[in-house]
Amino acid sequence: MAYKEIFLKAYEAMSATIIDGNCGELCKGHCCRSKMENGEVLGIYFLPFEYEMMQVGENLIDADTVEIHKNDEYEMPEGIEQLVYGFCRDVTQCNRELRPVQCRTYPFEPHLEDGKLQLVIEKEQVHKCPLLSQRDCWNPEFEKGILAGWEILLQIPEIRIVVESESEERRNRYGK
Numbered sequence: 001m002a003y004k005e006i007f008l009k010a011y012e013a014m015s016a017t018i019i020d021g022n023c024g025e026l027c028k029g030h031c032c033r034s035k036m037e038n039g040e041v042l043g044i045y046f047l048p049f050e051y052e053m054m055q056v057g058e059n060l061i062d063a064d065t066v067e068i069h070k071n072d073e074y075e076m077p078e079g080i081e082q083l084v085y086g087f088c089r090d091v092t093q094c095n096r097e098l099r100p101v102q103c104r105t106y107p108f109e110p111h112l113e114d115g116k117l118q119l120v121i122e123k124e125q126v127h128k129c130p131l132l133s134q135r136d137c138w139n140p141e142f143e144k145g146i147l148a149g150w151e152i153l154l155q156i157p158e159i160r161i162v163v164e165s166e167s168e169e170r171r172n173r174y175g176k
């Protein structure tokens with residue numbers, strides 16, 4: 001399957017939201033805030049090929065501020081040469097149809113154990129999502145969609161490398 005088709009299918013599978021409506025209203029858009037408390041502006045890392053396949057020519061990300069992070073300057077898994085890092089043009093007017101995988105999957109992360117995909121929620125969160133303690137409110141379709149989306153994305157070898165590497169780091173961190 002062509003990579004564009006893979007991303008289109010994954011975005012579609014991952015389109016159910018964690019709760020009905022805009023959960024950002026619960027937390028004043030914590031996930032999308034453009035500045036941290038220390039004033040640092042936050043960007044988004046895209047999956048390998050995601051920016052090129054899904055965002056070029058669209059208006060979600062400010063193309064003038066896109067950074068290409070190369071493996072000779074940034075730490076990356078072996079086999080990954082570069083990753084694209086971009087900044088949202090306007091977090092108050094997100095085109096949600098285009099939001100990247102990182103925004104769709106939160107708070108789940110993909111984890112591979114003996115080649116089998118699982119979803120995990122990191123114990124150490126950069127920020128506290130109010131929904132983490134309200135799991136009974138979650139849309140049941142959300143978890144199913146995120147799992148299906150990652151299964152589709154893992155067809156791209158470079159995405160599998162990234163997920164394998166993050167899973168290995170997680171195992172080392174938690175001694176599993």
Ligand code: SF4
Binds near residue numbers: 023029
């Ligand atoms: S922190 Fe939680 S509630 Fe807030 S926008 Fe992110 S996922 Fe939604």
Ligand code: SF4
Binds near residue numbers: 032099
């Ligand atoms: S793409 Fe949308 S949901 Fe994701 S950080 Fe940007 S504004 Fe927020």
